[in-house]
Amino acid sequence: MNWAVRISGLAFASLLLSSVAAFAGPKIVSGPGANPECFKPWSDKTKFFQWDKKPGPYRIALVNGFVGNTWRIQMVKTAKAFAEQPGIKENLKEFKVVSTGTDVAAQLGAMEDFINQGFDAIITIAVAPDGFDRIIRLADKNNVVVVPFDNILDTDKVMMVNEDQKEMGRMSAKWLIDESGKTSGDILEVRGLPGNSVDRDRHLGFREVMEAPGNKFNITEVVGNWDTGTSQKVTADALAVHGHFDGVFTQGGSDGTVRAMMDAKQPFVPMSGEGENEFRKQIMEHYKEGLKGMSYGQSPALVAIATKAAISALQGNVMPQLISIPIPVATYKTLKAGENYWPDLNANFFAPNQFLPCGVTFTAPEIMAQSEANK
Amino acid sequence: MSSAAEVPAPARFRFEDSSLAIKLRQNVGLVTAIALFCVIYLLYHVAHPKGFSSAVLVQNGDEIFTLAMVAMAQTVPVLAAGLDLSVGALMTMVGCFASYLLSGAPEGTPINLDLGGLHLVLATLPGGTTGLIVGMILCLVIGTLAGLLNGCVVVFGRIQPIIATLATGAIYIGIALFLRPQPGGKIDDDLNWAMTNSLGDFASTVHIFNDGAAPWFAPLAWIPVPFVLIILIAALVWVPFRRSVTGRAVYAVGSAEGAAYMSGLPIERAKIAAFTLGGFFAGCGGLFLAIQTSSGNADLPQAGAYTLNSIASVVIGGTSLLGGSGGAIGSIFGAMILRVISFFFRIFDIAPLLQPLFEGIILLAAVSIGALRMLRVRNTLELFR
Numbered sequence: 206m207n208w209a210v211r212i213s214g215l216a217f218a219s220l221l222l223s224s225v226a227a228f229a230g231p232k233i234v235s236g237p238g239a240n241p242e243c244f245k246p247w248s249d250k251t252k253f254f255q256w257d258k259k260p261g262p263y264r265i266a267l268v269n270g271f272v273g274n275t276w277r278i279q280m281v282k283t284a285k286a287f288a289e290q291p292g293i294k295e296n297l298k299e300f301k302v303v304s305t306g307t308d309v310a311a312q313l314g315a316m317e318d319f320i321n322q323g324f325d326a327i328i329t330i331a332v333a334p335d336g337f338d339r340i341i342r343l344a345d346k347n348n349v350v351v352v353p354f355d356n357i358l359d360t361d362k363v364m365m366v367n368e369d370q371k372e373m374g375r376m377s378a379k380w381l382i383d384e385s386g387k388t389s390g391d392i393l394e395v396r397g398l399p400g401n402s403v404d405r406d407r408h409l410g411f412r413e414v415m416e417a418p419g420n421k422f423n424i425t426e427v428v429g430n431w432d433t434g435t436s437q438k439v440t441a442d443a444l445a446v447h448g449h450f451d452g453v454f455t456q457g458g459s460d461g462t463v464r465a466m467m468d469a470k471q472p473f474v475p476m477s478g479e480g481e482n483e484f485r486k487q488i489m490e491h492y493k494e495g496l497k498g499m500s501y502g503q504s505p506a507l508v509a510i511a512t513k514a515a516i517s518a519l520q521g522n523v524m525p526q527l528i529s530i531p532i533p534v535a536t537y538k539t540l541k542a543g544e545n546y547w548p549d550l551n552a553n554f555f556a557p558n559q560f561l562p563c564g565v566t567f568t569a570p571e572i573m574a575q576s577e578a579n580k
Numbered sequence: 581m582s583s584a585a586e587v588p589a590p591a592r593f594r595f596e597d598s599s600l601a602i603k604l605r606q607n608v609g610l611v612t613a614i615a616l617f618c619v620i621y622l623l624y625h626v627a628h629p630k631g632f633s634s635a636v637l638v639q640n641g642d643e644i645f646t647l648a649m650v651a652m653a654q655t656v657p658v659l660a661a662g663l664d665l666s667v668g669a670l671m672t673m674v675g676c677f678a679s680y681l682l683s684g685a686p687e688g689t690p691i692n693l694d695l696g697g698l699h700l701v702l703a704t705l706p707g708g709t710t711g712l713i714v715g716m717i718l719c720l721v722i723g724t725l726a727g728l729l730n731g732c733v734v735v736f737g738r739i740q741p742i743i744a745t746l747a748t749g750a751i752y753i754g755i756a757l758f759l760r761p762q763p764g765g766k767i768d769d770d771l772n773w774a775m776t777n778s779l780g781d782f783a784s785t786v787h788i789f790n791d792g793a794a795p796w797f798a799p800l801a802w803i804p805v806p807f808v809l810i811i812l813i814a815a816l817v818w819v820p821f822r823r824s825v826t827g828r829a830v831y832a833v834g835s836a837e838g839a840a841y842m843s844g845l846p847i848e849r850a851k852i853a854a855f856t857l858g859g860f861f862a863g864c865g866g867l868f869l870a871i872q873t874s875s876g877n878a879d880l881p882q883a884g885a886y887t888l889n890s891i892a893s894v895v896i897g898g899t900s901l902l903g904g905s906g907g908a909i910g911s912i913f914g915a916m917i918l919r920v921i922s923f924f925f926r927i928f929d930i931a932p933l934l935q936p937l938f939e940g941i942i943l944l945a946a947v948s949i950g951a952l953r954m955l956r957v958r959n960t961l962e963l964f965r
Contacts, residue, residue: 266926271881272936281932302932303925307881308889309873311922314643318926321630321639332882335763336873339776359764400879405762 230345231256231364231518239522243563244514246525247369254364256350258521262298263325265515267508268315270332270356271398272304274432275481275553276457280330280355280505282572283558283565287509292564296516299324309333316340316351326350326515328508334359334402350518354511355503356401357527364518366511366528370403373501373532374410374454377477380499380536381452382414384475389421390451393443395429395436397456403503404431407456425450431457431479433553440465450474459484460553463496479503482556482569485535485546492537500540502533502557505572509565533557609898609906612949613913620920627927634778634802641806642776642872644919646671648810649865650886651893651911652818653727653858658894660854661834661903662741666730666749667862668887672878673752674723674866679765679876681705681715689715709786712771719867720860726752727859731852741855749887756878763877767870775871779803806868810912813864817857818908826853834903861908893918896946917946 231254238244238253246253267284269277281302287293288300301319305311309332319327320343327344331337331353341362344351354366381392394411397404415422427443429436436458444450444465452475455462459478466473473495478484480502488498510530518524535545535556542548546556547570558569595601604611625631650667657664683689689705705711726748733744774785780801783792792801821827829850832840841847865886870876890911891901897914899906921942925935 267932269932272933278933285932301926301929303922304932304935305922306885307879308885309877309879309882310643310646310869311919313872314639314919315922315926317639317642318628318636318923321628321633321635322926323629333763333873333875333877333879335765335875335877338769338874339772339872398881400763400877400881 230348231350234523236523236525238525239517243510243560244517244525244528245530247527247529252361252526253523254518254526255523256518256521257348259325259348259519261296261516261519263296263516263519264299264323265297265301265326265328265512266319266324267300267302267512268312268319268327268329269302269304270312270330271307276431276503276505276555277304277330279554279558279569279572280508283505283567284328284508284512286567286572287506287512287565290564293512293516305332307332309336313337313340317343320344320347320349324349325519326352328352328354328511328515330355331358331401332356333400334405337363350515352511352515352518354507356403359402361526364514364524364526364528366507366514366530368503368507368530368532370406370503371410371413373503374407374412375414376501376532376534377407377454377499378411378414380477381454381475382420384497384499385452387451388419390423391447391449392422392424393440393447393450393453393455394424394426395440395453395455395458395462396426397429397431399428399430404456411454429455429458429462433458433461433481433483435461437461437465441469444469444471452476453478455479457481459500460487463487463491473497477501480533480535480555480557481553482546482550483553485540485556486548488537489540489542489546489548497537499534499536500556502535502555504530504533504557504560505555506558506560506565510560510563513563530560607898607907607910609900610910610913613897613910613917616946616949617913617917617920620917620924624920624923624927627924634804637802637807638776638778638804640919640923641804644916645806645810646865646869646872647886647889647893647919648912648915649813649861649868650890651897651915652814652908653861653865654887654890654894655897655899655906655908655911656830656854656858656861657730657741657745658891658899658901659834659903659906660830660851661837662734662851662854663891663901664730664745664855664858665742665887666726666745666752667858667890668883668885669749669752669756670723670726670859670862671866671869671886672883673726673756673759674719674863675870676756676759676765676876676878677722678715678719678867678870679760679767681718682712682767682771682871683765684708684712684768684771712768716867719870720863723863723866724856724860727856727862728852730859731855734855735848735851749883753878753880753883756876756883760876760878763875763879765870765874765876767874769874772871772874775805775809775868777805779805779808781805809864809868813861814909814912817860821853821857822907826850830854831904835905889915889918892943896943918943921946 234253234255236253305315312332316327351363357365357367427439429439440462455478457479460481460483475497477499480500485500540546554569554573630636653667686707688707691702730748734741770785774782780792782805783789789797829845832845833850893914894911896917897910
């Protein structure tokens, strides 16, 4: 089959039909990239991209998938606030936000729509790690910068921004082993939303350390969808069946997991979980009773860094293909009131929200205090 | 020569009695859906900076196709007064099969089954275009068989469709998760490109009509492939089915099962056929989604979203959830309306967190238009017709 040979003819035909600019896409160049404190390459092997410089200000769209949990709402609010910030606002002619739900066809359609509308960049949280080949092809053809973040794609053809999810899993496992001082026992793993890359990678990283030679853990796996209510329910179910766990790793909805343990009158055990303020409050209230907690944070402010990266790429700067953002970690030893958690605030939000090297200066309470109506 | 008085006064033409008017009255749901779709879709194109272009039509066609198919799949059981909760799961399962069968590897695609250490080589698909066509047919057969299973459980198990399909849906998702515990797989690049573009791109990819450059072909080249497929499937599968005895029996079962039974209609055959045809349509949707995304993904939330949206599309398209009236064409328009509503968020500036609220309000309004006839009834009994 000589399909591959036909691509050139095909590209030509579609060129005539859709009357778009000639094929462009990013050039692969050698580093270092611009602003390395903020845009840190993932590893030594990370490629560098450079797009043709476009005159500003730019039209940028944020195509979110699923909406309806605290993290996504905080992310959308952060995106809106960041777009209004001096230094960013001047570069933006238009900043549009849509949420397409869990349906991949709708997300693909929305992205293609923005490409057709002539937007300069599209920032997105992909609903699946695969399936965006067509969009990448179209984006390259139309010189549109696509920046997936958070749930990124299994490809090296687009610029992406994320924290190292596997490392989060590994850190969580190490924490449980170090704090419990055991190499065997019963462990509860509360997983996230099935089917996307963040859930998968954290799980893989966690298992890599827990199942390393010498360890004999019996791991019970439940699905909490990163949601406080679901996580609380499945933890309660698991406790009802198993009775006791020596350690708990929860990917999200961490405060729900803790609440289920408290309701079941479980003795507190070492635990690792997400960056919810509520979870951090629980750690500080109960760490003396044994809730030796670690809280890593997938920050909703990733959206701000992705926006900044898109602008930087449009300005013609050299950018790493995969941008690594340091994981903000806090444990019961390092949590400080008013700094990385807020004991007086009851609203649920994700505590890590500042990334000073990237100019993301607002704290989580500042973001969540803004009402949508004022925007 | 006769006097004017002897000539009987010609019957005055009354539009209400013409056959067109009767057709319109009988299909008021469908007509409303089409009119509503035309209005909002026109508005979208007018507001879009690249409106009325092939690129935008292609993009919309790709986005609409799978939902339109799943909505058609939902329609047929609903016409027989049954709800099919497995359509999303069935679609997902077929997509996962497709991600194995349509790799388009030149050396052929071996079909293996690894089950608990057992390694079975079932068959090998030929490489190249033949392999792709065989693979696509296999996918549709799988979808149809799954639909047949639904029908058999409902008819021979004598279980309420809503419960039966809840169970079979869980089975289909289970199979999908077994096939694709993680999203992935590969689908031939050119198949993806050919199916998700305009007819012109299709022709140049599969090398027909002088690579799409034939002069007679030029006026058609802008039409998106997904729209052509929807029309073909509706015209070649749905319309003949609706006109067949089995098809009419499906409507009869939905409107009055007892009467249909007393009239000697093939009730069991109609029910099984309804679910089987639903399986075929959902299979078409799953196959396309897999081709569109070049991968298979056993995505549980997505399967649920498709099932719910399929029911919404059926209602917007003018089919009664009680069964017996409506049709799959209406559901296609219902699915398109559902999609186009969300298109507006991409053009107009609406606060992101308010978008679901707006979507709900517009949806409620769309459904209410169909209920307007309530205001005109003279006798409450008419509501029960």
